[in-house]
Amino acid sequence: MSMNIFRLSGDMSHVFSIIVLLLRLRVAKNAQGISVRTHELFLVVFVTRYLDLFTTFYSLYNSCMKILYIVTTAAIIYMIRFSEPICSTYDKAQDTFLHWKFAVLPCAIIATITHMIGSGLSISPIELLWTFSIYLESVAILPQLIVLQRYREVENLTGNYIFFMGAYRALYILNWVYRAYYEPFYQHHFVVYFCGVLQTLLYADFFYYYVKSKAKGGKFSLPTAHES
DSSP, X not given: OOOOHHHHHHHHHHHHHHHHHHHIIIIIXXXXXXXXXXXXXXXXXXXXXXXXXXXXXXXXXXXXXXXXXXXXXXXXXXXHHHSTTHHHHOOTTTOOOOXXXXXXXXXXXXXXXXXXXXXXXXXXXXXXXXXHHHHHHHHTTHHHHHHHHHHOEEOHHHHHHHHHHHHHXXXXXXXXXXXXXXXXXXXXXXXXXXXXXXXXXXXXXXXXXXXXHHHHTSOEEOOOTTTO
């Protein structure tokens, strides 16, 4: 994959979102309003997508970013699940989305079907898991958005973390557009396009209220269902 300003900006936005969340956990020592289930989904995404670390070397940058995503996501999960006093502030009662049943399983079924349609009876485990990771990433933020809706008032660093996560995906859409126009022989992947747009749309409501709160300089809060 070639580098351009949109891909680099997307990667940096993703890295910055991770730094913001780690900073919030380490400094505030508080996991209130954070969904560990979203990060468990992202860890599954990264582990299944980056199996090519063992088979193909693209660049030092590429390998380092993949390892960074896996290690930092695992660290976030560990801190929220097991590290005191952070884990004592994690509210399981608010983070109840059944992610294995309603995210992992459906994405695995859809990925298997679309992979078999695309490749016939020839199934490549690495390609299948890569396709699965694309589908799963598109909905991985759902548990976090549900937690935010239940809390309504969003802590500043938590809001910044989710904003940069959404910006990362939006910038990657611009990266695809740029590459389609300027790279000869660019190979389109419509599953990636669909999932990328879906993932960005899931952030749309959050973006609206985030920008609105920043413009007014007040606290960032989400409306209740009847106010939306």
